[in-house]
Amino acid sequence: MADRIQLLPDNIANQIAAGEVIQRPASAVKELLENAVDAGATEIKLLVNDAGKALIQVIDNGVGMSETDARMCFERHATSKIQNINDLFHIRTMGFRGEALASIAAVAQVEMRTKRDQDEAGTCIEIENSVVVKQSPVAMVTGTSIAMKNLFFNVPARRNFLKSNPVELRHIVDEFIRVALAFPHIFFSLTNNGQQLFHLDAGSLKQRITQILGSGYAAKVVPVKEETDYLNIHGFIGKPETAKKTRGDQYFFVNNRFIKSPYLNHAVMSAYQDMIPADSFPMYVLFIDLDPAQVDVNVHPTKQEIKFEDEKIVYAFVQAAVKHALAQFSITPSLEFDLDASIQGLDAVQKPFTDDNKAAAQSSSIFQAFTEANQAHRIEPSNSSSSNSSFRSLGSYIRPQEDDLFEQPTIATASFPSFPAPTETPTSFVSLAAQHGLFSAPEEVKLTQLFNTYVMVPNADHFLLVHQQAAHERVLYERLLQALDQQSLPTQQSLFPATIDVTPTDAVILQELLPYFQKMGYSIEPFGKTTFVIQGTPADMESGNEKIVIERILEQYKHFSSELKLSNREKLLRSVAWQQAVKPGKILTQVEMQALVSDLFNCSMPNAAPNGRPTYTTFRRDQIDKLF
Structure with missing residues (x-):
């Protein structure tokens, strides 16, 4: 009887590995953007067609690769980030899997152009189904451009499982936002079918937040900054009034890597306790920096779920940092402008406040309104009975406000008249x-x-x-x-x-x-x-x-x-x-x-x-x- 166990061909092994790494176009976007960041780029452009199904292209001005590295990077388990096993526990870069590009090349038609600053010409490589079909020199500027076309062209069953273009584009936008938020000092752009969706100039974290999440946050975020021997926390949180019914604007980064952590999210939510409705979610963009040895980032294929060596300490630090920031905001709100020195020279500031000035001020109706009964709420009595009756009738229209937990007290939407008056009898x-x-x-x-x-x-x-x-x-x-x-x-x-x-x-x-x-x-x-x-x-x-x-x-x-x-x-x-x-x-x-x-x-x-x-x-x- 013939032997039954065989080694898989490389292209099939790569396709199986791609099932973990590249689940949809957004997965490839994440890997390519992270590689561009690791290449030291200051400008990164993402171009997609047909929501990434037809084309995903990332262009960066990073350090580029040599001809040998350009060929090697598509091999399985090829990486520049890890030399020995200890390096795996001190990861500070973004992409380090060693099989991302190999997986992409297994399920798409890939063309990569790359050039180092010291090289006269760059290298162009075309790969299809894990096989290099063309390699040639090319004239280009320093950096790397990698384009993957026709995703899952050789795995039609996987392609059939992709969602509609708007759904896949939303996932791409999500991944793009996560990387762009983590690196505000880098220029990012996203173009879909020739239309630019994002143009993010390099700047501060606060500028990047308002560029992505909306200008409404410009004056409604509170800085968070706490530094300890164990870890550092910095970022921004939204003021309580910005809380929404959805948890979309919530981002945690550990050593600049986006993570999902219900545990840490609970730490933030507990800091907001009694400040926002129970079914609302605050905005936050928080960065936690700690020794990579204290965290394991390679516990999940997407690297979005991680394990801390001591979760309770991190939880306590995050909760304390957010509480401290909220307390500072509510107790000592800061002014955004400086006092003009010329104000000090005005007559009202320079001249003394004499007894005559004081008597004149105290006799004014404005002063009396603030010192008599009920202070500013005092209403002068009127002899007109009509005014009294009109005041009483106005009061009859006063209605209690809706509970904040149930939203929309100000909106007269289709509540009534969306109930038509019954045409039949009331019964x-x-x-x-x-x-x-x-x-x-x-x-x-x-x-x-x-x-x-x-x-x-x-x-x-x-x-x-x-x-x-x-x-x-x-x-x-x-x-x-x-x-x-x-x-x-x-x-x-x-x-x-x-x-x-x-x-x-x-x-x-x-x-x-x-x-x-x-x-x-x-x-x-x-x-x-x-x-x-x-x-x-x-x-x-x-x-x-x-x-x-x-x-x-x-x-x-x-x-x-x-x-x-x-x-x-x-x-x-x-x-x-x-x-x-x-x-x-x-x-x-x-x-x-x-x-x-x-x-x-x-x-x-x-x-x-x-x-x-x-x-x-x-x-x-x-x-x-x-x-x-």
């Missing part, structure tokens, strides 16, 4: 409820709102408690679902179209979702790289809040993207329903409550919100009797 919803076995007879009932959050629907032997937000989410979800599947919702064209600027990452998401928005009644058009014009909104939505609504829908969409494995269509449906639903804290009239309950029981699945949580619960009289 129509009871008839509907009877069909679901909730009521024995369609008797007329009066609804009650509890805690500005729940609607109580009484009956003879039990009552329902309807959660107003969950119920409205279900109503809106089914209405939007019908719009996507059948007839689009009507659009109300804006008299003055609003312009919205988003981050490059959000621009990719929004571009992908435009067809769905169109069917939901939103008319949004691209206007440049990261700018969109909102030409129209759903007919029942109050104008003036379009920008905030779209921004919050995107935030909620990204929240679903990070937590749930849903289709883009489903995530957007849930996001819009959540955004437009009436929130806890909103006072409802009797007509609005009846319309809500009626619409709820007209739904195909009235008992659950889109996310699965119940829309109502039933309390039977015998259950309540037992409590007493």
Whole structure:
């Protein structure tokens, strides 16, 4: 019987290794960018076509390679970073795997051009399926350009598993941002299909943060800097008011390498305790520098998960550093400008404050308003009865603000009039409820709102408690679902179209979702790289809040993207329903409550919100009797 065990050919072994290293175009982007950084480049350009499926090219002005090194770098286990086993535990460079380029060459058609400063000509190498098909001298400037074309051309099964172009481009943008944040002193650019998405000039870390995460953070970040014998921490954290519903703007770097660490994230979150809502996430870009011997970075193929020798010490340092920064921000806010010396020469500063000046100041109405009863809040009494009555009537419109935990107190979205006034009798919803076995007879009932959050629907032997937000989410979800599947919702064209600027990452998401928005009644058009014009909104939505609504829908969409494995269509449906639903804290009239309950029981699945949580619960009289 013949022997059955054989050695794999090199090209197949490389393809198997590539399965670990190169999972999608973004994986190759990460490896190529890290190699460019290690080459000492001050300018790095990333060009992609067809979201990296057709082309990924990285051009740098680093040190370049000799002809021999250019050939060797595509061999398996070839690296310039490791000479002996001890070097593996003192890694300070980015790329050190030794099989990244070999893996890329196994699953793509690669062309590399490279030249050192001391060489007269550079080297051009073309590789296909791990085989060098061409090598020749080439005229070029110092540096390296590596282009990989037709990813997974020889592994069609892997190529079929790639997602849509917008999804793959988002992953590429994520990897690009992580490297660009870690090295703000290097110029980076990203061009997709000939359109430049990022142009990041070299500068400070704060400048790089605002370039990538948005100018809104410019005045809303707090520096973090703590130095100890064991480790150093530096970076920036967002002020509490910048906390969002998604955890997207959170970056940890250990020795300049991006990592994912729920443990350290918990350290930051605990420092923000009681400062932000429980379901919100602060922004942070934090760098931890410590002895490489204290950390193992090679525990995962992507090197994004690492192990610390003493996690508890690192946790304590991170938590203390963030707490210290927040305390400094809240106690001693700094001024961003210097006092003009010429102010010291003004008359008001130079002249003495005489008794006459003092008497004149104390007799003024402004001074008295701040010293009499109620100080600045004092209102002069008026003899006019009409003014008193108007003040009382104004007070009748005052409503309690919504709880901060439930967001959007300022937005009058499609809450009401998205509940149309019921055309049937007020008891129509009871008839509907009877069909679901909730009521024995369609008797007329009066609804009650509890805690500005729940609607109580009484009956003879039990009552329902309807959660107003969950119920409205279900109503809106089914209405939007019908719009996507059948007839689009009507659009109300804006008299003055609003312009919205988003981050490059959000621009990719929004571009992908435009067809769905169109069917939901939103008319949004691209206007440049990261700018969109909102030409129209759903007919029942109050104008003036379009920008905030779209921004919050995107935030909620990204929240679903990070937590749930849903289709883009489903995530957007849930996001819009959540955004437009009436929130806890909103006072409802009797007509609005009846319309809500009626619409709820007209739904195909009235008992659950889109996310699965119940829309109502039933309390039977015998259950309540037992409590007493």
